[in-house]
Structure formats: structure tokens, C-alpha cells
Amino acid sequence: MTSQLAEPPPLEAVDDRPAPAIRITAMTDREGAARASESEPVIELDGVSCWYGSFRAVRDVDISIEKQRITALIGPSGCGKSTLIRTMNRMNDLVPSYRTEGRVTFEGQDLYARGVDPVAVRRRVGMVFQKPNPFPKSVYDNVAFGPRINGYRGDMDELVERSLRRAALWDDVKDKLGQSGMALSGGQQQRLCIARTIAVNPEVILMDEPCSALDPRSTLQIEDLMAELKRDYTIVIVTHNMQQAARASDTTIFMTMGDDRAGYVVERGETTQIFTNPKHRLTEDYVSGRFG
Amino acid sequence: MAAVTPTVRPASRFEPALMRRKLSGTVFYGACLAAIGLLLLTLVALLVDVFVRAAPWLDVEFLTGVPSSRPARAGILPAMVGTFEIGLIVGALTFPIGVAAAIYLAEYASDSRLNRLLQTNISNLAGVPSIIYGILGLAVFVRLLALGPTILSAALTLSLLILPVVIIASIEALKAVPQAQREGAYALGASRWQVVRRSVLPAAAPGIMTGIILAMARAIGEAAPLILIGAFTFVTFLPNPIEGQYTVLPIQIYGWATRPQADFQGISAAAIVVVLGLMLVLNGLALVVRARLSRHIQW
Numbered sequence: 001m002t003s004q005l006a007e008p009p010p011l012e013a014v015d016d017r018p019a020p021a022i023r024i025t026a027m028t029d030r031e032g033a034a035r036a037s038e039s040e041p042v043i044e045l046d047g048v049s050c051w052y053g054s055f056r057a058v059r060d061v062d063i064s065i066e067k068q069r070i071t072a073l074i075g076p077s078g079c080g081k082s083t084l085i086r087t088m089n090r091m092n093d094l095v096p097s098y099r100t101e102g103r104v105t106f107e108g109q110d111l112y113a114r115g116v117d118p119v120a121v122r123r124r125v126g127m128v129f130q131k132p133n134p135f136p137k138s139v140y141d142n143v144a145f146g147p148r149i150n151g152y153r154g155d156m157d158e159l160v161e162r163s164l165r166r167a168a169l170w171d172d173v174k175d176k177l178g179q180s181g182m183a184l185s186g187g188q189q190q191r192l193c194i195a196r197t198i199a200v201n202p203e204v205i206l207m208d209e210p211c212s213a214l215d216p217r218s219t220l221q222i223e224d225l226m227a228e229l230k231r232d233y234t235i236v237i238v239t240h241n242m243q244q245a246a247r248a249s250d251t252t253i254f255m256t257m258g259d260d261r262a263g264y265v266v267e268r269g270e271t272t273q274i275f276t277n278p279k280h281r282l283t284e285d286y287v288s289g290r291f292g
Numbered sequence: 293m294a295a296v297t298p299t300v301r302p303a304s305r306f307e308p309a310l311m312r313r314k315l316s317g318t319v320f321y322g323a324c325l326a327a328i329g330l331l332l333l334t335l336v337a338l339l340v341d342v343f344v345r346a347a348p349w350l351d352v353e354f355l356t357g358v359p360s361s362r363p364a365r366a367g368i369l370p371a372m373v374g375t376f377e378i379g380l381i382v383g384a385l386t387f388p389i390g391v392a393a394a395i396y397l398a399e400y401a402s403d404s405r406l407n408r409l410l411q412t413n414i415s416n417l418a419g420v421p422s423i424i425y426g427i428l429g430l431a432v433f434v435r436l437l438a439l440g441p442t443i444l445s446a447a448l449t450l451s452l453l454i455l456p457v458v459i460i461a462s463i464e465a466l467k468a469v470p471q472a473q474r475e476g477a478y479a480l481g482a483s484r485w486q487v488v489r490r491s492v493l494p495a496a497a498p499g500i501m502t503g504i505i506l507a508m509a510r511a512i513g514e515a516a517p518l519i520l521i522g523a524f525t526f527v528t529f530l531p532n533p534i535e536g537q538y539t540v541l542p543i544q545i546y547g548w549a550t551r552p553q554a555d556f557q558g559i560s561a562a563a564i565v566v567v568l569g570l571m572l573v574l575n576g577l578a579l580v581v582r583a584r585l586s587r588h589i590q591w
Binding site for chain 1: 402403470472473474475476477478479480481482483486490491494495588589590
């Protein structure tokens with residue numbers, strides 16, 4: 001990657017398609033920046049460190065995630081982006097030696113307080129993974145899985161259709177709801193995973209490099225979808241792809257790794273500011289492609 | 293790409309030896325083919341031999357009759373019922389216990405030294421000779437628990453014999469389910485049990501059932517431990533599972549095959565065909581269970 005990127009680069013890679021594919025200006029509204037100060041935080045991290053056994057993977061993170069905005073976490077490989085995003089729905093609890101230090105609050109409530117059930121947390125803070133991981137079930141059952149385990153009593157057909165429409169997948173799959181979700185293309189699988197996530201109506205959707213296994217066209221579809229979804233959901237996305245962060249996010253958090261190999265947050269700001277006028281040298285080096 | 297000035301290359305130090313590499317591939321392919329051919333040939337030879345010998349004796353009378361000192365009138369029914377009863381009890385015991393133990397070890401227990409020690413020991417148990425289990429069955433079930441030399445004792449002994457196999461196979465099947473599947477379910481707010489029940493278990497069901505089928509086949513084919521815990525070779529009534537004498541097909545076959553008369557060799561072959569048939573039936577049952585467990589699974 002060479003120096004560029006004050007502007008999101010043109011996307012020649014997908015030039016054989018009609019207009020929507022090529023988007024020179026970022027899709028998120030820059031006027032939104034003016035509202036930034038009014039936006040209320042949904043998730044706040046206060047002095048958060050993440051430990052795997054005696055290894056500190058992330059140290060002293062203080063950030064907040066604002067409501068109905070897209071927050072991008074960028075930074076070099078191994079700097080703890082995924083670890084950090086997984087503190088926000090307690091997915092790291094599944095790793096035996098893992099522990100979190102500091103406070104993570106979701107709508108004011110300490111997620112790691114005694115008596116907080118991670119199972120309840122995860123329904124409200126959903127997650128989409130790096131590699132699409134649909135269940136080996138039909139498209140319908142994939143979407144209905146979450147509502148079923150959470151005791152949904154409403155009209156399941158309607159919920160499945162609504163979720164699939166919301167994930168911009170309905171037209172692709174409406175005639176094959178009974179077919180395996182595994183038989184879909186990579187991009188469709190990832191949108192199925194998003195549909196599955198929004199079917200349980202979370203408030204926040206965490207996306208851990210959701211496009212890294214997808215081709216550019218599917219990537220753009222997911223980004224379009226994110227811009228659409230942020231009207232109703234708060235989205236946090238980890239990405240390796242700086243163009244993606246520049247195109248798709250409102251707020252960007254740049255992380256890097258210290259000499260102790262622990263990741264930390266260098267800078268958090270409006271995406272435009274991070275990419276055009278970074279305050280830190282490290283950020284500038286990274287977003288201009290000199291490092292990472 | 294099309295550089296005008298060719299770069300000067302150093303002298304090649306590669307020796308492709310294509311012919312030799314291809315030849316070694318062909319040799320290996322041939323060895324594999326020979327191995328499978330040898331196996332198939334042995335199997336076909338055995339089956340043909342058994343069927344040819346069994347054919348004159350296999351009739352309704354044989355299937356519904358009881359043993360007799362005259363081969364022409366001897367039947368297999370008590371042994372068949374004995375094996376069937378044992379098969380049902382063994383299946384009913386080992387399926388839930390084995391799978392539950394495997395779920396505990398693979399999904400719940402932390403990856404501690406104790407856990408690994410346990411799994412190693414279970415693997416070792418799977419390799420213990422069956423006669424040892426016979427001694428254990430005799431000491432524990434027949435004598436200590438005073439169940440006597442009954443079908444129940446035999447079924448319990450055989451259950452112990454195959455449980456390690458069931459557990460090991462189930463653990464392998466559970467571990468083969470990608471972690472991403474579990475995470476996907478957890479991320480939707482599934483509890484641990486929901487993840488296991490609705491996501492992991494259905495995906496692992498085919499592997500688990502394959503293990504159970506193999507284990508059941510072993511249990512049904514065992515004779516050695518049952519001789520030790522008191523199966524008879526000459527039982528002329530249908531066995532009651534919890535009391536009285538019983539026999540099973542392998543023991544019946546053993547009893548007949550060791551007799552000098554040629555006709556007994558013949559009915560022995562016929563009984564072998566019956567064992568094969570019964571095994572097919574039990575495996576069919578396992579397939580039905582597998583289909584039910586994973587009916588919503590579509591890879």
C-alpha cells in the first residue's frame with residue numbers, strides 16, 4: 001500500500017458495474033460530524049485492559065461508542081482490535097484464560113458486574129464474524145435460530161422475511177428459504193449472518209472484519225447495508241481495510257501495539273479528521289500507508 | 293511482463309526428475325489399490341463361503357426353532373432373541389451415557405491436566421482385551437450386585453466394554469465442529485446448553501452415530517467375555533432379560549462350530565448369516581436416530 005488515502009481511492013476493481021459501485025465520496029454523511037457532540041454513548045470503555053493469562057493483549061483503553069453511528073477500529077495486525085471488540089459483548093469469556101480489567105458499560109450498566117449474564121448481553125450486542133459462519137441449516141432456520149432460542153412468540157415467517165429484507169438478502173433467497181445457508185455465496189452468507197443477527201433485534205452490532213473474506217463487490221454491498229442499518233443500530237466494525245474505514249465509518253479509532261506487544265488506542269476522532277488531519281504521528285504514518 | 297531485456301539467470305540447480313516423481317506416485321497409487329483389493333477379496337471370499345455353506349440350512353424353521361442335538365432340527369431363535377435383547381439394552385445405555393460423557397469432556401470440562409488424563413485413560417480402556425471386561429462383569433455384576441448370569445449382566449458388561457469407544461468417537465465428532473459454529477450461536481444469545489443442543493450436537497450427530505454403530509457391532513460380535521460371565525450354548529427357551537439362562541449368537545456359533553459333525557458346521561454358517569442380518573437391522577436403527585438428530589442440518 002502506497003501513500004494516498006486522504007481521499008477514499010477510486011474503486012477500479014469493480015468498474016464493470018453500474019453506478020452504485022463507484023463511490024468517490026464517502027457514503028456516510030459528513031454533516032453528521034456536526035452532530036457528533038450531541039450523540040450519546042452506548043458503550044463506554046474505561047481503563048480497559050485485556051489479559052490472556054499473564055499476557056496483556058490490550059492496555060488502558062478509554063473510548064466510547066456513540067449511538068447510531070458507525071465506529072471503525074483500525075490498526076495493524078495483532079494490535080488487539082478483535083480482542084477489544086469482543087469485550088463489548090463478552091465473547092472473550094469463551095476463552096478460558098481470558099480476563100478483562102477496567103469497566104465496560106453498556107447503556108450505563110457495567111457489563112462485567114457480578115450478576116450480569118453474558119447470554120443476555122449478547123442478545124443486545126450482536127456480532128458478525130470475520131469468516132461468514134452460517135449454521136448448516138436452511139436459510140429460514142438460520143434466521144429463525146436466534147428468535148427461537150430467545151423465546152420469540154410472534155409471527156416467525158414475518159420476522160424472517162423482515163430480517164432478510166433488512167439485510168438486503170430477501171430478493172436473493174426468497175425462492176430458496178428451504179435451502180442450506182451454506183450453499184449461498186460468500187457475500188450472501190455474510191448478509192445472512194447479518195440478517196440472523198438483526199432478527200434478535202440487538203441494539204449494537206459488532207462486526208469483526210466482516211468483509212475480509214469477501215470480494216470487492218460483496219464488500220460494497222455490506223458497506224451499503226451498514227450505512228442503511230445505522231439508522232436503527234449502533235455499529236462497531238474492526239477492519240484491516242483503511243479505505244473501508246474511510247468510506248463507511250463516522251468515527252475512527254486507531255490502535256497500535258506498544259513494545260510490550262500490548263495494543264492501545266492512539267487516537268479516536270471523526271473519520272474525516274483521522275484520515276485528513278490526524279493528531280498523532282503514528283496515526284498519520286498508518287493512514288498514509290507508511291506503516292502497518 | 294514482457295521484458296525486452298532478458299535477465300541473466302544463474303545456471304539451474306533444479307533437477308526436476310519428473311519421471312521418477314511420477315513413477316513414485318504411480319507406485320503408491322498401485323499400493324493403495326492393492327490394499328483395498330486385498331480387503332475386498334478377503335471379504336467377498338468370506339461372505340461367499342459363509343453363504344454357500346449356510347444356504348441349505350437357512351429356512352423359517354431354522355430362524356424360529358430352538359437348538360437341538362440333531363442339526364436338521366436345530367434353530368437359532370433363543371440366541372437371536374438373546375442378542376437382540378442385549379443389543380437393545382447396550383444401545384439404550386451406551387448412547388445416552390457415552391454421548392453425555394463426551395459432551396461433558398468436549399464442551400464443558402476445562403482443558404485441564406485432569407481432563408487430558410481422563411481422555412487418555414478412556415482411550416486406553418478402548419484397547420483393553422474384552423476378556424478383562426468379562427472378569428470385571430463376573431466380579432461386579434454377576435456376583436457383587438448379584439444379578440446372576442443373566443442377559444442384564446451381559447448387557448452391562450458389554451456396555452462397559454464399548455463405552456470408551458463411544459465416548460472417544462463422540463469427542464472426536466464434537467471437536468470436529470468448527471468453533472465458528474459455536475461462536476455464531478453464542479453471539480445470538482444462546483446459552484451453553486442451547487449451543488450444544490441446537491448447534492453442536494446436530495452437526496456432530498453423523499460422527500457420533502458412526503462411532504455408536506461400530507461399537508454396537510463390536511458388542512454384538514463379542515463371545516469371550518460372555519463365556520466368562522455364564523452364557524450357555526444350549527438354551528431351548530426364549531431368554532428373560534433379568535433371570536435365567538440365555539445365549540447369544542456368537543456363543544451359539546462357537547458352540548456349533550466346535551462340534552465335529554459337518555452338519556453343525558453348516559448351521560454355524562447359517563447363524564453367522566443371521567448375525568450379519570441382525571447387525572444390519574441395528575445399524576439401520578442407528579441411521580434412523582442419526583437422521584432424526586440432524587434432520588435440520590444441511591451442510
